Amino acid sequence: MVVAETKSADGFEQEKWLDELIEEIRARHLQPEDRYEVTAILESFGWNDERARMAFGVQDVFELASLIWDKMQQSILFTPFAPIEKQKLGRLIFEIIQQFFRGMIFALPMAVSVLSMLTLKFSLWSYENLSVATATAIGIGTIASFIIVGGFTQAIARRGFFYIMLGYYNMARKMTFYFIRLGFLVCIGVCLLLYGVNVVFNLFPYAMISIAILYFFFLNTIWLSVTVYYILRKELVFTCLIVLGIFLVWLFFDVFKMSIIVSQLIALLVVSFLSLMLVAKYFSDAERKMEKGIAPQMPRISITLFSTMPYFIYGFIYFSFLFVDRVFSWSTPDSFIPYIVWFRGPYEIGLDFALLVLIVPMGISEVVVSKLIKDIYASQKGYMGTETKAMNQRFLRMYLKMSAWMAAISVVSALLLYMTAKAFFVHHPQSIGLTLFTNPTTHFVFLWGLTGYVLIASALLNAVILFSLSQPALVAKAIIPAFGVNMIVGFLATRWAHFGFGHDIGNNPGYTYAVFGLVAGGILFVWLSTRNVWKVLSELDYYMYAAS
Template identity: 55%
Template sequence: MIVEFESRAELFDRLVGEVQKRNMFPEDRYEIAALLESMGWNDGRVGEKFGMHDVFELADAIWEQIQQRVVVTPFEPPPKRDLTYMIVELSKSFLRGVIFALPMAISVLSMLTLKFSLWSYEFLSVELATCIAIGTILSFIVVGGYTQAIARRGFFYLFQGYYNMGRKVTFKFIRLGYITCLITCVLIYGFNLIFNIFPSNMFIYIVLYFFFLTSIWLSVTVMYILRRELTFTGLIILGIILVYILMSYTPLDIIFSQLISIFFVSVVGMVLAVHYFRLAERKEEKGIAPQLPRMSITIYSVMPYFVYGFLYFFFLFVDRINAWSAHEWYMPYFIWFRGEYELGLDFALLALMIPLGVSEVIVHKLMLDMEDAQKRYWGSETESMNRHFRKVYYKMIAVIGTASVASGAIVWKGLFMANDKYIEFAGKPLIREDTVTEFVFIVSVASYVILAVALMNAVILFSLSQADLVNRSIIPAVVANMVVGFLLSRWFDYHYAIFGLLVGSIIFATLTTIQMLRVLKKLDYYLYAAN
């Protein structure tokens, strides 16, 4: 009995320490109870470990213990970060943002030089291009919510050093992602069987690309939260090399070469995801092993982020759906791939690389400043703090706006300057003047420049745990994108669907900016709520 008492006492002391790591001075017993529940404690576990009735009884005991430990500490200014430290940290943030977009740039470069990438090919028939495009879009839309949920909940545990819990919750969402993928395959098979939208040979290709690309996106998210983005870039390069080898040295055609390579990348990506988590778990400090909260609670907490992931990718692709489904004189299927339209969008995506890097830098700097501000400002100075960060935000808008416009101009000018060189290399221009590709490229560059501002706002609001405000902004943007693109593509020509993306980006950027200004007016409240 003495040993059991001593064991409970040790466990209790460690638990008090862990609660105080979360919040050195909890507001009351109820905040302690909430902290305990977030750490995986429930009534059953409390009874088993401490012989108490419920979480609230344990919270009362911890509250009393903390009150006995309370000491008065002098106000300390935040630590000063020297110039070298800030340069290193901000450089890391910039590279992190750029590296995240690097696979996209590599895929475009591969198409320009090799005529193929991991899941595209310049000389594909329109039927096969349609299959790959539908499979790709489905993979992003279906898995988009799960990638956001993994990023949100995975970071939540990894930031606290709970790598084991991070791995468990991440792979729970990955399993749900695969289940959703399989259910989607069954549903679209049934739909296609009833309405005969596509012939069976096309449908098989749609499902194969959809399933394997879904697996790739799920593994990429794990690498992102574990800060292994370069690994995914390496996998994309390796996959492209494998496609080249299979095409050049085996009897396989491009489709089977790509499917084998995508399967290889998806399997290796998932194996590496498990391996990297295992390595990360070795860093975890041993102590009280928290339990995951019930899955229903976890799903409820990440649902706004899940919804955003779905809406965001639907927003990115709805203009394509409008353009490809606009009927002309020859439409063998409900959706018919338009290569000229897609090419303009792909080139324009390059304009997002620099803004993504800049956004990482200025948002990282903002979060550091907000952390310091909570130590630098007294409670009576909240209005002064809020005004300060509103001024900082205006500067951020100017920086991201300038970077986006500059990036768009560089890509625009660079692409047209490269035309002559590409004619020498490939015998034809990248973009012909007065074509659909040039038109879509110009409008989509403008769209992505504006979208960069909206994405910066979204990241800040997510950092303050205000996902609902982001969703309130993106829903009208999605509706506008869908309606404007649909109407213009039917009234005029299919490529006018790109104006849906432009209008939607303007609305998304405007509404998130309004939400940001509202938050910054009461920043002290939102910082308290986020903590």
């Protein structure tokens, strides 16, 4: 020990001995956690209350540790902050526009399909003049495809994008195609299950279940591919494939006079095949440009499945959340329905047009989340460890502003969509969209659908923030209860209306009130996801440390 004296000394000598003692403590531990760790180190050096009192005039070793701790804090070791590079205005504007269109382009196929329905009366998987039975079969196949494949798309996005960010395109390709193969196996299993259940219980005619299975299979292939385009930043290619598919439907249906079902199935087959071929090509091109070297080994499948399970669950629940109200609406026994579910055109049209309100908010969400996450990671270089509270408060304020902007933009988008649709369809009386305002049931669903999707837009902003901070469990804790409320409210609203309890709400058929489930679930989704984001940002320093 350097400090070996046990007799009291003057102030100058005590200060000198204290500095020497601090150096010895730092030799043992450069930056102790607190004064209690300093006490433990002192005691390991042989210091006790009597020795501390004689050498420094303090009451006990704890007081000596507090004295040392305070002095160490005054000369705490730190690395100078790296200056945060500020972007030039032009570059910043370009990135904002790019991010906005990247978010919006993901919803562009939906807009293309609606536009095709308005102009051509058909899209890649729908047709205005379908029989109710055929529309029911296609609807079952479409909804099932979204729900079954939703978890796989989230898993592909998570793991594929992770490896792409690291530059390991070969690993991204292997992992992506693993999930695509797994998705195909599950898809085939579901097809066999649907067919087997129908044979046993005779739920639908053979023609209906065959159409449902065919659309389900081909749409699954397309949805599995679209996620890969997103992680490879080729979103516009998928929109082009949708346009190509609609062109093929027009060619076979209008020019060659084939049936609409055969025309759409051929187009779906071509688009599915091209989607997978282009995915393989893009990965091959990316791998050739990848830096050569020793790539890390692929993780065990069990580890991959475990790490992606929260994202898989979210994808499954999210699409179930979006479509469960339609299932309850189609199965409401308030009029003649020959099968367990029966397509409700007025309800479907109202929700399909209301869904367009998400296009602009999705673009805004991409911009604001990118800005928030970039600032969070940059701020780690601009705050000291003792300033974590100030950092957390800063991002809470930023989040409040972003949430307010998202809510305002979503509401304005809903108002503009409503007014634009009304102005457009008045001058196009032959369009199917005119029923949004002439059919009371469709108009009712359209208004409440807009409300529900405005709420979902804000909830999705929260979900993306939590995903970006590696907190998928908190997203699941928000959407699972919301899904439950969606189911309960939708079921009760449609069934109570059927038995006469809902007629005081309006003169709409009972199946209309399934939309209340969407709205109620949206409210809870917003509330729980907002609470979870607030929790994370309130302790952002901890969550950033845990994520690292």
